[in-house]
Amino acid sequence: MRRPPQSAEAHVQSAKSAADRLRSVLQNFSLPPKLDLQEVASLLIDVIRCADGIAVAVGELAREAGFEGFKTTEAATAVNRHGIVSPVDDGDHVSSIMDSIYNDLNAPHSMGTTIIGVTYDGGVVLGADSRTSTGMYVANRASDKITQLTDNVYICRSGSAADSQVLSDYVRYYLHQHTIQLGQPATVKVAANLVRMVSYNNKNMLQTGLIVGGWDKYEGGKIYGIPLGGTLLEQPFTIGGSGSSYLYGFFDQVWKEGMTQDEAEKLVVKAVSLAIARDGASGGVVRTVTVSTFLIMQYSS
Numbered sequence: 001m002r003r004p005p006q007s008a009e010a011h012v013q014s015a016k017s018a019a020d021r022l023r024s025v026l027q028n029f030s031l032p033p034k035l036d037l038q039e040v041a042s043l044l045i046d047v048i049r050c051a052d053g054i055a056v057a058v059g060e061l062a063r064e065a066g067f068e069g070f071k072t073t074e075a076a077t078a079v080n081r082h083g084i085v086s087p088v089d090d091g092d093h094v095s096s097i098m099d100s101i102y103n104d105l106n107a108p109h110s111m112g113t114t115i116i117g118v119t120y121d122g123g124v125v126l127g128a129d130s131r132t133s134t135g136m137y138v139a140n141r142a143s144d145k146i147t148q149l150t151d152n153v154y155i156c157r158s159g160s161a162a163d164s165q166v167l168s169d170y171v172r173y174y175l176h177q178h179t180i181q182l183g184q185p186a187t188v189k190v191a192a193n194l195v196r197m198v199s200y201n202n203k204n205m206l207q208t209g210l211i212v213g214g215w216d217k218y219e220g221g222k223i224y225g226i227p228l229g230g231t232l233l234e235q236p237f238t239i240g241g242s243g244s245s246y247l248y249g250f251f252d253q254v255w256k257e258g259m260t261q262d263e264a265e266k267l268v269v270k271a272v273s274l275a276i277a278r279d280g281a282s283g284g285v286v287r288t289v290t291v292s293t294f295l296i297m298q299y300s301s
Helices: 007-028 037-064 093-105 161-182 188-201 242-246 248-254 261-278
Strands: 077-079 085-087 115-120 123-128 132-134 137-140 146-150 153-159 208-216 220-226 237-240 287-292 296-300
Touching: 115 153, 115 208, 115 220, 115 261, 123 146, 123 153, 123 208, 123 220, 123 261, 146 161, 146 208, 146 287, 153 161, 153 188, 153 287, 161 188, 161 208, 188 208, 188 220, 208 237, 208 287, 220 237, 237 248, 242 248, 242 261, 248 261, 261 287
Parallel strands: none
Antiparallel strands: 077 085, 115 123, 115 237, 123 287, 132 137, 146 153, 153 208, 208 220, 287 296
């Protein structure tokens, strides 16, 4: 049975009220000096709610006018994760969009990442991108994923930012104690084994892949890969992170023994740049650290 005609007036009033709320939301919002994702997300959610109210009111009017097949309990459109406006048939799409926004904003920081370690004739070159993500959002475009453990040993971090940072802090502390007790710096192998031990003993909780590289007077330049699970792999070069899957063929083609420092640095920069071009989780600038006998150099490009 069709509703009484006077109900149309109520629907018109509902649409006007929703439009007024939408106008008020947009007029009262001003961007802060520093862009805040939470405030922007809150604005978008308010806009979606107001638009939903307008669409529901219009739907009720359409049904009153005799249009068939028009959804009256849902808004006419919804925005999916790719930003495409598309019709919806059922479900509370406003709640799902709100949940998606807040889930992404509250997701753990992940570095996605491309990390690389390369040995050359005289030392090592470490490289990484600089993008840190929170869900689908880029939380930091200029993070530093190459962390110093000792004067001559560095670690490249991928995976969970929190996991890799706390692991690096623990290892740095233990290596400092080691240096005090023995009266000399820890070797690259000692540092890598310590990282491996912490990773393996906490393999069920840590979500991080690491590369340890550096130079010491006993073995020269060394690179060690420590993937998820705590395996320790000594290699002349190693790659890790989400961007590494695009680089295996590239390294098979261009890698060679006995490279000069300049060749190794150019190789690392080019490899990270290629991964950034292909991998959506890698981005920002290319950071490199070169460690050799008497020299430590850091670059961003």
